[in-house]
Amino acid sequence: xxxxxxxxxxxxxxxxxxxxxRKSRVIGALAQPLVFWVILGAGxxxxxxxxxxxNGPDYFTWFFxxxxxxxxxxxxxxxTMSVIEDRHQGFLxxxxxxxxxxxxxxxxxxxxxxxxxxxxxxxxxLLAPLAGYAFHDVNWISAxxxxxxxxxxxxxxxxxxAWKLDSSAGYHVxxxxxxxxxxxxxxxxxPISGTHAVMAFTAKLNPIAYAVTSLRAGLSGTPLMETxxxxxILTAFVAVALFAAARTARKGGI
Amino acid sequence: MSECTDSIAPDRFLSICGLVLKRGDRQVLDxxxxxxxxxxxxxxxxxxxxxxxxxFQALAGLIPVSGGHVILRGERCAPGDRALLKxxxxxxxxxxxDDRLSAEVNLRLAAGLYGTTGVTAxxxxxxxxxxxELADRAKDPVKELSGGMRRRLELARAFIHHPxxxxxxxxxxxxxLASYRRAWEKIKALAKRGVTVLLTTHRAEEAALCxxxxxxxSGRIAAVGTPEQLRARVGGDVVxxxxxxxxxxxxxxxxxxxxxxxxxxxxxxxxxxxxxxLVPRIVLALPAGAVESIAVRRPGLGDVFLTLTGxxxxxxxx
Numbered sequence: 001x002x003x004x005x006x007x008x009x010x011x012x013x014x015x016x017x018x019x020x021x022r023k024s025r026v027i028g029a030l031a032q033p034l035v036f037w038v039i040l041g042a043g044x045x046x047x048x049x050x051x052x053x054x055n056g057p058d059y060f061t062w063f064f065x066x067x068x069x070x071x072x073x074x075x076x077x078x079x080t081m082s083v084i085e086d087r088h089q090g091f092l093x094x095x096x097x098x099x100x101x102x103x104x105x106x107x108x109x110x111x112x113x114x115x116x117x118x119x120x121x122x123x124x125x126l127l128a129p130l131a132g133y134a135f136h137d138v139n140w141i142s143a144x145x146x147x148x149x150x151x152x153x154x155x156x157x158x159x160x161x162a163w164k165l166d167s168s169a170g171y172h173v174x175x176x177x178x179x180x181x182x183x184x185x186x187x188x189x190x191p192i193s194g195t196h197a198v199m200a201f202t203a204k205l206n207p208i209a210y211a212v213t214s215l216r217a218g219l220s221g222t223p224l225m226e227t228x229x230x231x232x233i234l235t236a237f238v239a240v241a242l243f244a245a246a247r248t249a250r251k252g253g254i
Numbered sequence: 255m256s257e258c259t260d261s262i263a264p265d266r267f268l269s270i271c272g273l274v275l276k277r278g279d280r281q282v283l284d285x286x287x288x289x290x291x292x293x294x295x296x297x298x299x300x301x302x303x304x305x306x307x308x309x310f311q312a313l314a315g316l317i318p319v320s321g322g323h324v325i326l327r328g329e330r331c332a333p334g335d336r337a338l339l340k341x342x343x344x345x346x347x348x349x350x351x352d353d354r355l356s357a358e359v360n361l362r363l364a365a366g367l368y369g370t371t372g373v374t375a376x377x378x379x380x381x382x383x384x385x386x387e388l389a390d391r392a393k394d395p396v397k398e399l400s401g402g403m404r405r406r407l408e409l410a411r412a413f414i415h416h417p418x419x420x421x422x423x424x425x426x427x428x429x430x431l432a433s434y435r436r437a438w439e440k441i442k443a444l445a446k447r448g449v450t451v452l453l454t455t456h457r458a459e460e461a462a463l464c465x466x467x468x469x470x471x472s473g474r475i476a477a478v479g480t481p482e483q484l485r486a487r488v489g490g491d492v493v494x495x496x497x498x499x500x501x502x503x504x505x506x507x508x509x510x511x512x513x514x515x516x517x518x519x520x521x522x523x524x525x526x527x528x529x530x531x532l533v534p535r536i537v538l539a540l541p542a543g544a545v546e547s548i549a550v551r552r553p554g555l556g557d558v559f560l561t562l563t564g565x566x567x568x569x570x571x572x
Contacts, residue, residue: 002369003336010366017355094350094411097314098367099339254316 007100011108012115015079019116029120033071034127037063040189051194057132064131065216066188069150069208072121073183076151077175079113080158084168093254103246110159110245114151121147133219142227143218149234150211154179156241160248186212207237266327267292267450268419273322273333275308275473282308284473286322292418295441295451297464299555302570305473306454307347310423313452314344338419340368343412343449345422349404350411353397357388357407360396361414368415382410385440402433409440413449420444422453426460438463458555458567467555471563481555488553488561491529495522495536496546503540510539518566525553525561 019026041060050056086092095105125143129135158175165171183189185199186208192200203209210230217227268290275283283305290296300306311317313324315334324333331337344350351360361382365375383389386406388399396404405425412420425441426434445451445465453464461467462481469476469484477484495515497503503522504515513532515524526532529550537545559567 003340006366006369010363013366014352014355014363017359018352021354089353090346090348090350091352093314093316093346093348094344094364095367096316097339097342097344097346099336100367252318254311 003098003100004104005100007095007098007104008108008111011095011105012112015082015109015112015116018082019119026120026123029071029075030123033067033124036070037067037131051191061132062191062216063189064128064133065212065219066183066186068121068124068147069186069188069212069215070183071124072117072147072151073154073179073208075120076113076117076155077158077179079116080109080155080162081168081171082113083109083159083162084165084171087166087254096254102249106156106159106163106245106249107242110152110156110242113155113158114148117151117155118147121151128219137221139218139221139224139227141218142222142224142231143215145231146211146214146218146227146234149231149238150208150215153207153234153238153241156238156245159245160241163245163248163253182206182208185209187216188212207234210234210237265291268327268338268452269325270309270313270333271323271325273309273312273324274320275305275312275317276320282473283312283319283322286470286473286475288468288475288478290419290450290452291466292450293445293448294465295445295453295463297461297467298452298454298470299456299458299461299467299559299567300454300470301456301559301565301567304456304470306456306470307423308473309470310421310454313338313421314342315339341417342419342421343415343417345408345412345420345425347423347425347427349396349408351396351404351407354395356393356395357383357386357399358392360407361411364411365414370415378414378416382414385413385443386410400433402429402436405429405433405437406440409437409444413444418449420449420451420453422451424455425453426455426457456567458559461555469555469559469562471559471565476562477558484555484558485553488525488557490525490527490553491550492553492557493524493526493529493532493536493548493550495524495548496520497522497540498544498546503544506540507536511535516560518560523557523560525557 041063045059048059048062050062083092096102128138161174162171165174185202186206187203192203192209210233214227214230214234266289270286270288273283273286286309298306298309308317312319312333319333322333323330324338326338358379361379362375365378370378383392386409388403388407391399391403396407399407426437429437441451455461464481466478466480467484468478477487495503500517500520500522504517507513507515513524513526515522524532533548533550536548556567
């Protein structure tokens with residue numbers, strides 16, 4: 001247990017160190033979703049309407065949780081790409097040759113990536129008032145839980161994929177094929193209600209959809225009790241993803 | 255397996271017993287038995303592909319073995335067992351440092367992996383930087399250090415938790431002569447402190463610096479002993495001859511002098527007692543002008559490998 005905690009602690013600390021030393025990357029990671037938000041917001045706000053809501057929010061407001069989620073997911077997932085880089089550079093061997101269990105490596109890499117993703121998300125959330133979400137109205141517990149669970153679950157999933165791949169380029173391709181569609185069909189970019197039945201069904205299977213819904217509810221000040229069912233499903237996904245990550249590392253491989 | 259029977263000898267640190275590793279149909283390690291005494295530098299010499307790195311990876315817990323075990327100070331455990339890893343510092347052939355972070359941060363992280371934190375970690379990091387002669391470069395990113403400095407840092411990293419055992423895979427690969435010598439000074443300094451060292455190498459001159467060594471060929475231990483003991487197995491000194499036509503020289507020398515020369519890629523090699531007396535006879539036996547150069551030398555560990563396996567140490571195994 002102690003050896004496992006030591007490995008976990010080192011991997012999280014290292015990811016934070018690297019985060020601090022790469023300020024330009026942080027700025028780039030923040031700028032991209034902001035540009036996305038501004039362009040799509042400006043383009044779609046005049047015609048956008050939430051189905052069934054006569055006086056619903058404009059697209060700038062509605063899309064903001066989707067942008068936060070996009071950045072959270074992409075930064076968390078990018079962090080797990082370091083599994084491949086660490087393998088090539090040799091750092092991972094040094095960690096695996098330490099007395100800690102391999103599951104601690106999986107959990108440490110997941111936690112490190114999730115924390116880095118969370119820091120980005122929190123920085124972007126500081127702009128919430130510009131999107132029409134007053135800080136005092138936000139249900140921070142719901143919003144925070146949605147972010148933590150989404151970051152942890154998706155980073156763990158990223159770890160499973162990165163552990164099995166040998167090339168960063170291949171990882172990018174796989175993640176583009178998995179992550180981007182999941183984000184699009186999550187209700188982040190457009191409302192799922194009123195779309196084709198297949199899309200609505202896909203969204204029901206999509207863990208990111210529950211994260212986006214919970215985050216949007218949290219930012220809108222919806223009481224925690226009302227978001228608990230979505231957060232519960234998200235928690236189940238996180239548990240499965242963490243188990244898969246730990247199992248993948250335990251099964252072997254460098 | 256006899257190596258593993260007397261497992262409680264006081265000076266014995268580690269016994270490796272019947273280690274087997276299979277990859278598909280290929281037997282990478284075929285019942286490797288070794289015994290390491292406390293505080294010795296033990297070398298594992300073999301060509302690329304002989305199984306050295308696989309043995310290293312198995313002991314470091316990076317790959318599972320198909321069979322065998324180790325006995326650590328009288329206690330039986332699996333290779334790569336946590337009890338062994340706690341006491342082991344590992345130096346990889348490829349760097350295990352994060353070159354974006356400073357030397358100091360890398361050492362701190364390495365200390366953390368073994369549960370060393372706080373004041374103790376700070377002391378160990380300072381000691382390791384001193385050992386690596388990098389105290390003045392502590393804050394520099396590793397990518398700004400030279401190859402020799404990085405290697406010393408790797409060694410210091412492996413020793414950060416004060417292990418009893420150092421496991422090193424080709425630790426001096428890629429170093430220039432000066433850095434190579436300094437790295438070896440460090441390895442010997444650690445052994446003097448009582449650390450048991452197991453290192454792999456494919457270089458005969460490096461293996462000769464070890465207290466004892468094993469020759470590994472095709473996943474099997476071909477011989478174990480001190481460099482002197484192993485050299486004695488060659489059975490004489492070595493005459494090396496470069497001739498215009500090495501094949502013809504081999505036939506002539508075999509016929510006229512009754513020796514058993516070998517043609518090694520154009521160099522004729524003869525092992526003989528009182529080899530210096532053979533030199534003028536060789537020159538006289540061959541046609542005038544046929545000898546381009548001739549030399550007599552004591553056998554090296556490359557000759558031992560050739561004698562034991564019939565193969566050149568520089569030839570990779572498939």
